[in-house]
Amino acid sequence: MSTLNNTKAVNKGFLANDRAIADYLTDYGIYLGFIIIFAIFSVISSSFFTVSNISNIIIQSSIIAIIAIGQTIVIITEGIDLSVGSIAAFISIALGMMMVDFGISVPMAILLSIVIGVFIGLINGFIISYGKVPAFITTLGMMSIARGGALALNGGRPVSMLPRSFGIVSSASIFGIPIFIIYVAVFYTLMYLLLTKHKLGRYLYAIGDNSEAARLSGIKVKAVKTSAYIFSGLFAAMGGIMLTARLNYAAPTAGNGFELDAIAAVVIGGTALSGGKGSLLGTLVGALILGTLRNGLSILNVPGFYQQIIIGIVIIVAVFFDKMKRQ
Secondary structure, three states: OHHHHHHHHHHHHHHHHHHHHHHHHHHHHHHHHHHHHHHHHHHHOOOOOOHHHHHHHHHHHHHHHHHHHHHHHHHHOOOOOOOHHHHHHHHHHHHHHHHHOOOOOHHHHHHHHHHHHHHHHHHHHHHHHOOOOOHHHHHHHHHHHHHHHHHHHOOOOOEOOOOHHHHHHHHOEEOOEEHHHHHHHHHHHHHHHHHHHOHHHHHHHHHHHOHHHHHHOOOOHHHHHHHHHHHHHHHHHHHHHHHHHHHOOEOOOOOOOHHHHHHHHHHHOOOOOOOOOOOHHHHHHHHHHHHHHHHHHHHOOOOHHHHHHHHHHHHHHHHHHHHHHHO
16 A cells, blocks of 8 residues: 555656646746757857847847837737737838928937827727727728828838938947847836836736726726737837838838737747736747747748748747647
């Protein structure tokens, strides 16, 4: 009898260890995966692990990383925003036209662009929260409206000959650190503090976890959900500004696929599509994983369509492990 009890105790010990390992992998798997991906490309290609290429990966990932901040906040509330790529394109054209066609100063044009992005986010949030239209339908419609607006503003033509002073938005550096990296560091730090230290952050998580319980506890669910889409519009606008500065021209076709990349970064980063759980650090790593994959595969001359297949597989695997963790 004692032997049987000992066997059961040993089996329970092994099960506990297996569970602990599984929990560890699901909690930190994204970081381990990033290290593995980085290590593989470093071994395969001698031109991958260089200071200039690493800096290039971070800069390339920065625009999606910025847009994904807003997407993270929205998904935490069990929503989704499919319009962010089109908003970025609309902002890009509007910004370019304000500076070139209307002679508005660079700082004022940037400020107005941010206001436009916030306003579009407010419209999305109001329709979803107060109009009770599903987020998928609302933002899908706004995706079409914003993209059509970007094409209509300048007759489908790009805007070039941007002011030289606008170049500082992308070309400046602080203590040798490229300005795009500074943007990411500042925005992620501020929004991390908001989500973890401010009551609005607690409200966003509470709504995503159980909106009815949040309402009964006194949280103004509609107003808080609207604020999530305002943030999404804000960071989509920031992404559009950064993209315009990097390209040095504004194009109505800019931002194609950005909504999918932003959602992918959020999902790979471990934010639950069911809401109530997620972190900006995970989103940042998710964006870096996407950037690293694209950069490494490009260095290896892998065709773009195969890159899309590989990234799609990574997204599915990330969602699969997230689903397994919650069961």
